[in-house]
Amino acid sequence: MSKKIFSGVQPTGNLHLGNYIGAIKNFVDLQNNKDNSCIFCVVDLHAITVIQDPIELKNNIRETAAAFIASGIDPKNSIIFNQSLVPAHSEGSWILGCVARMGWLNRMTQFKEKAGKDKEKASVGLYIYPVLMASDILLYDATHVPVGDDQKQHLELCRDIAQKFNNEYKCKDFLTPPEPLIQKHFSRIMSLKNGTKKMSKSDIAEGSRINLTDTEDEIVKKIKKAKTDNDTLPGNEEGLKGRPEAENLIGIYSSLSNQNVADTLNEFGGKNFSDLKNKLSEIIVTKLSPISKEIKKLLSDKNYIDQILEDGAAKAEGISSKKVKKIKEIVGF
Ligand code: AMP
Numbered sequence: 001m002s003k004k005i006f007s008g009v010q011p012t013g014n015l016h017l018g019n020y021i022g023a024i025k026n027f028v029d030l031q032n033n034k035d036n037s038c039i040f041c042v043v044d045l046h047a048i049t050v051i052q053d054p055i056e057l058k059n060n061i062r063e064t065a066a067a068f069i070a071s072g073i074d075p076k077n078s079i080i081f082n083q084s085l086v087p088a089h090s091e092g093s094w095i096l097g098c099v100a101r102m103g104w105l106n107r108m109t110q111f112k113e114k115a116g117k118d119k120e121k122a123s124v125g126l127y128i129y130p131v132l133m134a135s136d137i138l139l140y141d142a143t144h145v146p147v148g149d150d151q152k153q154h155l156e157l158c159r160d161i162a163q164k165f166n167n168e169y170k171c172k173d174f175l176t177p178p179e180p181l182i183q184k185h186f187s188r189i190m191s192l193k194n195g196t197k198k199m200s201k202s203d204i205a206e207g208s209r210i211n212l213t214d215t216e217d218e219i220v221k222k223i224k225k226a227k228t229d230n231d232t233l234p235g236n237e238e239g240l241k242g243r244p245e246a247e248n249l250i251g252i253y254s255s256l257s258n259q260n261v262a263d264t265l266n267e268f269g270g271k272n273f274s275d276l277k278n279k280l281s282e283i284i285v286t287k288l289s290p291i292s293k294e295i296k297k298l299l300s301d302k303n304y305i306d307q308i309l310e311d312g313a314a315k316a317e318g319i320s321s322k323k324v325k326k327i328k329e330i331v332g333f
């Protein structure tokens with residue numbers, strides 16, 4: 001079945017190995033299936049739900065787009081653009097926000113986590129963030145949305161909004177409730193310093209993550225210093241239980257070498273962490289160095305990146321402005 005894919009990544013800096021394995025690598029695989037049509041959006045409107053430095057934001061928008069392209073998303077096959085260039089996203093968001101219910105948004109765990117204890121001080125944007133996300137998806141009639149498992153609840157909300165809109169306005173099947181595409185394996189890459197914590201751009205420990213822009217030396221050093229335990233590596237998956245650091249390093253190796261965990265454990269069972277770390281550094285360098293070099297090359301020509309985003313935005317606009325026009329007619333404007 002041909003799939004209409006839409007996904008978004010926030011341009012908030014420090015793209016890392018977790019983003020690559022958990023999201024971008026997956027986008028590339030989806031694009032490479034000729035049956036799919038794909039749209040990948042740099043969601044800058046979502047980024048400002050937390051105040052950003054304007055200069056950094058601009059750089060991060062370009063860097064995220066560069067990371068997409070350097071990883072293998074081809075602007076000739078997929079639409080790549082940043083959200084703020086296409087007004088339909090904001091327009092759609094307002095109308096869909098009038099369909100979404102407070103009770104639904106009040107259940108969103110990401111808001112509760114990000115707002116923290118002092119909810120009164122969180123931005124209104126952070127609260128209605130999932131409505132904008134629904135607008136992103138529904139304006140393109142996306143059928144499948146690749147996301148991390150933390151976004152599952154937002155996709156359920158998107159489905160609820162689509163169904164309520166269709167019911168309230170008696171336009172059966174007009175908005176398409178999308179299916180989430182959540183990776184079964186390697187969907188949570190953990191910190192190199194603590195195997196029970198997700199690898200994250202906001203971790204203050206630089207050694208906890210491999211950035212997509214790290215040099216070979218930095219990669220080798222970080223892997224060398226990655227936390228381990230005192231045992232040799234197990235020969236089967238049962239043996240990974242209660243050993244989060246071993247599980248994480250084995251997972252990263254498996255994902256990058258496109259093999260399953262059982263095969264990796266066959267290779268390293270009974271060996272020391274140092275054996276795994278040598279091979280792991282090698283494969284990370286092999287996979288990420290070309291990406292990192294390409295990101296730097298792309299960023300040295302800002303006009304080129306900006307042109308790709310503008311061309312992508314023109315294509316996105318062509319699709320989404322038509323959908324918003326119909327939405328406006330349906331609601332009575
Ligand atoms: P973020 O902007 O950090 O929320 O993440 C962008 C994308 O990368 C989302 O699809 C996340 O699910 C994915 N992602 C972020 N961190 C990780 C991680 N440590 N492991 C796997 N996927 C991740």
Ligand code: TRP
Pocket residue numbers: 006007008009010043046132133136137145146147151154
């Ligand atoms: N909320 C998503 C995240 O934080 C990013 C996002 C915005 C998105 N709009 C989207 C993802 C539409 C998929 C589809 O990761």
